[in-house]
Amino acid sequence: MDEVLLRSLTPGVLTVLVRRGADFAAAEDAVQEALVEAVRVWPADPPRDPKGWLVTVAWRRFLDAARADTARRRREDRVDEEPSPGPVPAADDTLRLYFLCAHPALSPSAAVALTLRAVGGLTTRQIARAYLVPEATMAQRISRAKRTVSGVRLDRPGDVATVLRVLYLVFNEGYSGDVDLAAEAVRLTRQLAAAVDHPEAAGLLALMLLHHARRAARTASDGSLVPLAEQDRSRWDTRLVAEGVGILQSALARDRLGEFQAQAAIAALHADAPTAAETDWVQIVEWYDELARLTDSPVVRLNRAVAVGEADGPRAGLAALAGLDSALPRHTAVAAYLHERDGDRTTAARLYAEAARKAPNLAERDHLTRRAAHLNAQLDADRGR
Template identity: 80%
Template sequence: MSGAQVLDELLLRELTPAVIGVLVHRGVDFATAEDAVQEALLQAALTWPDQRPTDPKGWLITVAWRKFLDAHRAEAARRDREQRIDAEPAPGPTETADDTLQLYFLCAHPSLTPASTVALTLRAVGGLTTRQIAQAYLVPEATMAQRISRAKRTVSNVRFDQSGDVATVLRVLYLVFNEGYSGDVDLAAEAIRLTRQVATKIEHEEVAGLLALMLLHHARRPARTRADGSLVPLAEQDRSLWDTRLIAEGVDVLQHALARDRLGEFQAQAAIAALHADAQTAEETDWVQIVEWYDELLRITKSPVAQLNRAVAVGEADGARAGLAALAGLDPALPRYDAVSAYLHERDGDPVTAARLYHDAAQSATSLPERDHLTRQAARLNAQLRG
């Protein structure tokens, strides 16, 4: 794909929510508007490489409107309505109205399941095709199409100007980010792009906190896996591969958010990520301060996952025995509980228990790289015990 084609694809994604908003303001229901804009995007992908319009947004609005009218004319039962809206509306305030944030709220409607919310957000706000989303989530295109159709039907009667919940939108974006990348769509990069977009629409410390968290995590991505795809634990990563530009931006965004003195979950997580990023080596990590930030996070969320991660930090700051004590009150059924317990038992000088727990953790791993990593850890300890 050429540089111009990449730029065109990014521009199309940026313009998608604005064009949907224009059609909705013209009286088109959300589901129909979204379908028309998707058709316009497909036509743009075919024609723009040869002849890019001077006004890309205007071109998309015109083509999407015509797609809507064509579909509308095909519905004989609505002929009376067609005659009222057949004329092209003159440009007005609605042509420049930006309803991107309302689209985020609509796609993150509480009546939708998390999976449907993510899919609808990626299509209506992200501008991705159903095929791209299906590839990213490793499901058949027909399955994803049904999921998106059901989601659109669910929100079809929700008022477009209805206020939404910022926290729900942020959780959806964080879900997208944590999917990483698959197929030809990098969902982590897409989540960062969309979060930047939200940050330009709304002054909210947790929007900034999430953006900072994403940037700081994404900065470590080049060092997370080896050439063969195997995982590299944080302590073993080559920190020269970390993206210092993203780290600097993430820290700057976080500092501005923290200055508002309204601490939230994503800001606390970003502060922990910033402390990891600040350490030149694993040995220089300020684990004491990381434990303090986990305490702040737990005051906000009471999250069992945060408690699990805090136990690791306590083990690093105060010794493995203290980490195991922090782990003791948690539910062993928690994801990664066995892996954390294995790590702390090994640090505490109990390789027999650690090997067994690494093996158990591998059996319940949710990804192949994670399973392989845990299996190798168990094999390493078992080899040492046999030797």
């Protein structure tokens, strides 16, 4: 069974049903039932036209549900006649489906879940495992999201920027459970970038590829986190780096700079450096300045402080950090790093331990705890001399 093929066909099948008159929630349920049937039937009897097969089965499932629900008799009258069998039109309305799943009425978490289900073709169980929540909890979240957008027509363009933000959130989840959300986000963003003429779609795809290229080097054999400066760059995927840089250069040439292009430019500068010591931190600071002008984000300014510390020395980095809210995520970890670079191991060890207590995940907590322990061991050794 080709799961990738099934998932790639899901959005097209769903939009066919919606265009035939099914509301979104009922159509999505019918498509999921058709996918389950495909998993059962296709290994022994693969169809000549997989999409057409799915459309036919999903449409029948939808009609069965409509007939069984007396409260939907009026809708049944509109859709009762099943279209004659035949090829499914080649038109792809997936882009409209992206817009629907990223509807502004949805919360970010609901938009992400609905995008993975309706556009990505993942099951509720897969999404729940990826987000480490009970399946029932995820099912409720998706059901509420489907009800929210059920009355929205697929007849007008949506906001590309909102869709890109949702895909960015998916990518940042990385990998957990049995679904590689980073790879799934890359796949969906490729699809979006091919469907829409938007430089920020290309910028986001480039950013994802450049980060994804470093994936194999991010963790050690024991699962511990490996910071960028310590990564084995021979393990970076040079094919993905080259593709990401090429997409970025084409996007930048259009002179319509956006935040994802700026982030990708920073990632490209890291990828271009043969070693951590050869990183062009001056250019990276300049790109962070551009990014700060585009977003006015305190998180961007926090990352800029790290870059300033590398380009102009740790005290300059600490000065840049001083004006930021200490409650920002990773603020304490950044302060610890800059104090360590400045030679103040006592303060750095204390801040690393504090940052570990605030860490959002186990890998980051363990990394910060090890940094604190390493510095404390050095301090103990110095006192013992």
